[in-house]
Amino acid sequence: MDQSSFASKFISRIQRIDTPRIESFLTQLVKEKDFLRIVIDSLQEGIFVLDDAHRVVFANETIKSLLGLHARKVLGEPVARLLRAKALLGLYEEFRDHHASIEQREIRVRTPQPRIYAVSAMPIEDHSGEMTHSVWIVIDQTETHRRAAERHQAESVRSLATLVAGIAHEIKNPLNSLNIHAQLISSAARDFSRQSGGSDPSLERLETSTRVLLDEIQRLARIVDQFIKAARPTRVDLRPSQVNEVLEAVADLLRPECIERRIDLVLDLDPELPRARTDPEQLQQAVLNIAKNALEAIDKPEGRIIFRSALKSDHLLVEIEDNGCGIAEDDSLRIFEPYHTTKFNGTGLGLMVVFRIVKAHGGEIGLDSQVGEGTTFKIALPLDERPIRLIEMGAVPGDLEPSEIIEWGGPEAPEPLE
Secondary structure, eight states: OOHHHHHHHHHHTGGGSOHHHHHHHHHHHHHHHHHHHHHHHHOSSEEEEEETTOBEEEEOHHHHHHHTOTTSOOTTSBHHHHOOSHHHHHHHHHHHHHOOOEEEEEEEEESSSEEEEEEEEEEEEOTTSOEEEEEEEEEEOHHHHHHHHHHHHHHHHHHHHHHHHHHHHHHHHHHHHHHHHHHHHHHHHHHHHHHTTTOOHHHHHHHHHHHHHHHHHHHHHHHHHHHHHHHSOOOOOOEEEOHHHHHHHHHHHHHHHHHHTTEEEEEEOOTTOOOEEEOHHHHHHHHHHHHHHHHHHOOSSSEEEEEEEEEOSSEEEEEEEEOSSOOOHHHHTTTTSTTOOSSTTOOSOHHHHHHHHHHHTTOEEEEEEETTTEEEEEEEEEOSSOOOOSSOOOOOTTOOOTTTOOOOOOTTOOOOOO
């Protein structure tokens, strides 16, 4: 006998049923309702059920978490009051006006971090075709998109490696030949200049032109070397090391330029940061690339760059923050791709190398940026084990969200890639 027929017979005979059986039936209903609620609350999909006036009659815990509604009254509220994101409001208004199903519509929201949701809405109609309720399902697709972006990044890197391996030597050979002959021309021009007493304007122009030619050949050679370095697989020599020491060394490298440009360089380092297995030289290259980008992004008086370090539950967090020009959202989505650059003379390889170094450490990298306000790069490096902290520290601003987790040395530190 199914539950509905049992309930119908129970109600029809309720006058003849004794109190203990009524209590047993009600207890069974409460248990089934509680069980159903637990199941629905455990779903990864967020679920709203609205009545015909678009008021919330049911909301599971996932939807409250996705939309940040835990601290607010939800049941009985018009759903339009609960939707803060313009994209969600737009979908609601579309559904309200047309009552047509919406299937897996992807939208981008900030809550407060950027998220990607797939939203579906379905009307529930009675036998006469009138809508009595509607069901909304919201699925967080941020992690799926992040993994897809990482796969795309890996494919781009492999394509770059294949391309560079095929043409690097073919480019370097004629460059070497051009360099040798340009030096011979420069030497001959100096000899002629000495013989003529140094007063021939044509020889002066020739010397100037050969110097420019030699400089440009050297610049092309450096670019080719950068492409070769970017295409080469990243190998790290992991050993116990102190990330704070790496950050301090990079700060020493940058400080003279910061002083000259009147940029404040601030170190906000956790003194209790444990040692972690890293490759200090490779990590130096990564942070130096980011820091150089930060220097170039600052085009205002009272510039500021901050290095932060902090211990989290299962990782070390490193942040490089600047108050420069910021990065547009479209560019931030492609910032780690090869060849993608916003700089006139950039190769688009520096941050790709950063990405590969962080990944080779088993870490994650992300960024927050606002155009005109600045950018914060966040690097999460894994811990071998969780250390015991004697003093509970406060939260460090700019913690990485789970979905974000959407690649430092001495005077001989390598030059950063542009």
